Amino acid sequence: MQTLNLMLHPELKNDLPEKIIQFGEGNFLRCFIGWMIDRLNKKNIFNGRIVAVQPTPHGRVIGKLNAQDGLYTTVLRGVQNGATVNEKEIITSVSRGINPYTDWQKVLKCAEDPAIEYVFSNTTEAGLSYNNEDKAEMTPPQSFPGKLTLYLYHRYRYYNGAADKGMYIIPCELLEDNGILLKKLIMKYARQWNLPASFCEWLNEHNKFYNTLVDRVVSGYPKDEAEEFNKELGYADELLVCGEPFHFFAIEGDDCLKEKLPLQKVGLNVAVESDITKYRQRKVRLLNGGHTANVPAAFLAGLDTVAEMMQDKTAGRFACHTIREIILPSVDMDKKMLEDFAEAVIERFQNPFIKHYLLSILLNSTSKFKIRVLPSLLDYHRKFGEFPQELLFAFAAYIFVYKPVRVDKNHLYGLRDGIEYELTDDEENIIKLDAAWKLYNGTPEGAEATAAAVIEDVVLWDADLAELNIVQSVGAYLYRLDKEGSRSVMESLL
Numbered sequence: 001m002q003t004l005n006l007m008l009h010p011e012l013k014n015d016l017p018e019k020i021i022q023f024g025e026g027n028f029l030r031c032f033i034g035w036m037i038d039r040l041n042k043k044n045i046f047n048g049r050i051v052a053v054q055p056t057p058h059g060r061v062i063g064k065l066n067a068q069d070g071l072y073t074t075v076l077r078g079v080q081n082g083a084t085v086n087e088k089e090i091i092t093s094v095s096r097g098i099n100p101y102t103d104w105q106k107v108l109k110c111a112e113d114p115a116i117e118y119v120f121s122n123t124t125e126a127g128l129s130y131n132n133e134d135k136a137e138m139t140p141p142q143s144f145p146g147k148l149t150l151y152l153y154h155r156y157r158y159y160n161g162a163a164d165k166g167m168y169i170i171p172c173e174l175l176e177d178n179g180i181l182l183k184k185l186i187m188k189y190a191r192q193w194n195l196p197a198s199f200c201e202w203l204n205e206h207n208k209f210y211n212t213l214v215d216r217v218v219s220g221y222p223k224d225e226a227e228e229f230n231k232e233l234g235y236a237d238e239l240l241v242c243g244e245p246f247h248f249f250a251i252e253g254d255d256c257l258k259e260k261l262p263l264q265k266v267g268l269n270v271a272v273e274s275d276i277t278k279y280r281q282r283k284v285r286l287l288n289g290g291h292t293a294n295v296p297a298a299f300l301a302g303l304d305t306v307a308e309m310m311q312d313k314t315a316g317r318f319a320c321h322t323i324r325e326i327i328l329p330s331v332d333m334d335k336k337m338l339e340d341f342a343e344a345v346i347e348r349f350q351n352p353f354i355k356h357y358l359l360s361i362l363l364n365s366t367s368k369f370k371i372r373v374l375p376s377l378l379d380y381h382r383k384f385g386e387f388p389q390e391l392l393f394a395f396a397a398y399i400f401v402y403k404p405v406r407v408d409k410n411h412l413y414g415l416r417d418g419i420e421y422e423l424t425d426d427e428e429n430i431i432k433l434d435a436a437w438k439l440y441n442g443t444p445e446g447a448e449a450t451a452a453a454v455i456e457d458v459v460l461w462d463a464d465l466a467e468l469n470i471v472q473s474v475g476a477y478l479y480r481l482d483k484e485g486s487r488s489v490m491e492s493l494l
């Protein structure tokens with residue numbers, strides 16, 4: 001089978017100028033930003049391409065991307081407004097990839113290109129952070145903000161701080177106020193590295209940092225179906241990426257960006273508004289919270305993907321009930337907007353074509369529970385004067401998946417039906433969960449001690465949860481999870 005590249009498909013060649021530098025080359029960016037820019041180009045609107053930079057030394061995408069001349073296939077499958085969508089497309093919006101660890105000068109050369117005005121990124125939440133060991137002399141610094149600081153500093157020097165050479169910087173990491181955060185990190189590097197004050201002024205006055213919220217379920221390379229895809233497409237594509245048709249991109253911005261990057265003009269579901277808080281809140285609480293509140297219990301019940309969870313008589317009903325009846329009413333926002341979004345989320349979770357593995361959603365569950373579920377538990381109590389049993393159970397199910405048979409640094413190994421599974425989380429969190437489980441001796445009192453050790457840890461939750469008096473209830477669910485199993489407890493709550 002031949003590999004996808006321009007030799008195989010010479011008609012796909014284009015010479016559009018590079019206009020975007022993108023830090024990240026992962027599945028999500030390829031199926032979201034790459035796909036959107038491709039949409040614009042195909043309508044003759046933006047007419048520019050993306051240079052993708054690998055964010056860490058361990059990348060495996062850039063080599064493949066260049067071997068495929070920047071081409072890759074997106075497969076969008078699902079049910080939208082009652083109709084089945086199955087869209088396969090070759091994306092031609094990426095010109096090339098750069099490994100900055102071997103070709104840092106090529107990255108800096110992009111900073112000299114006046115046509116490259118946009119920065120996009122998605123380096124996971126972990127990537128949008130400060131690294132004390134980064135130095136201005138490194139080629140390149142380890143962190144993404146460190147790399148971007150040197151990139152912008154090079155542009156600033158090359159153009160002598162020209163006002164019209166600032167950049168539009170649009171990070172897509174799923175963190176609140178990601179644009180503001182990225183700017184702060186760059187400013188911190190500039191100070192730490194003693195870069196001139198005039199550079200900071202140029203950054204402030206002539207560069208725009210945008211806060212964003214991205215939404216599309218992207219399941220990545222379809223390893224179980226690769227053979228079938230190759231046959232159907234007539235080529236092998238190691239970068240093929242599967243996702244759902246639904247997409248939503250909220251950018252906290254102004255009309256200037258709408259005009260420069262007219263994503264809405266080609267029918268993309270994009271909102272450029274002065275405040276995107278409501279979009280973020282509804283997504284984090286209902287969709288991401290809908291995952292994090294339900295996935296541990298479904299996983300413990302023996303299920304493996306979100307679609308399986310939704311199809312399951314007990315877990316599916318429990319997930320819908322938790323989203324509609326517990327999470328939704330806890331959020332203070334326009335009810336109709338929330339209801340429409342909740343129904344859309346349920347339909348998206350039911351997508352039979354997407355294999356979204358519960359284990360991949362379980363990655364870093366501690367911080368996800370804190371940000372995505374805990375606010376619903378607290379707000380529900382504030383509004384209705386009681387804690388919802390479903391979320392107390394979800395708290396217990398999160399603790400229960402961390403019941404270790406062994407741990408190894410940031411990995412914890414649990415046992416389900418006699419088979420080991422692996423969870424990844426911050427090493428400090430793993431140490432705490434491991435220590436908490438050492439208190440469990442198979443009794444209700446032991447389960448309560450385990451629950452107390454987790455719930456009353458102020459550092460884990462950035463809050464003192466001891467005063468809520470939920471330890472007894474969560475401990476009781478923990479005990480029942482051990483003795484009865486997840487399915488039985490879910491059924492009793494329905």
Ligand SMILES: NC(=O)c1ccc[n+]([C@@H]2O[C@H](COP(=O)([O-])OP(=O)(O)OC[C@H]3O[C@@H](n4cnc5c(N)ncnc54)[C@H](O)[C@@H]3O)[C@@H](O)[C@H]2O)c1
Pocket residue numbers: 023024025026027028029054055056059122123124125126127128144174214215216217218219220
């Ligand atoms: N897949 C989805 O459905 C989806 C949807 C919306 C948002 N996201 C977010 O996108 C992120 C990436 O998801 P993906 O599916 O593209 O995964 P992926 O594994 O395909 O890509 C991960 C990317 O992040 C980079 N990265 C990983 N750790 C890093 C670190 N410590 N510092 C810098 N860069 C780092 C990798 O090099 C790679 O470019 C996730 O954090 C997720 O929250 C994913």
Ligand SMILES: O=P(O)(O)OC[C@@H](O)[C@@H](O)[C@H](O)[C@H](O)CO
Pocket residue numbers: 174214215216217218287288291292360361363
């Ligand atoms: O990607 P994560 O690991 O941050 O969270 C898991 C899912 O909740 C997430 O991937 C959603 O499917 C996605 O955020 C939808 O836009």
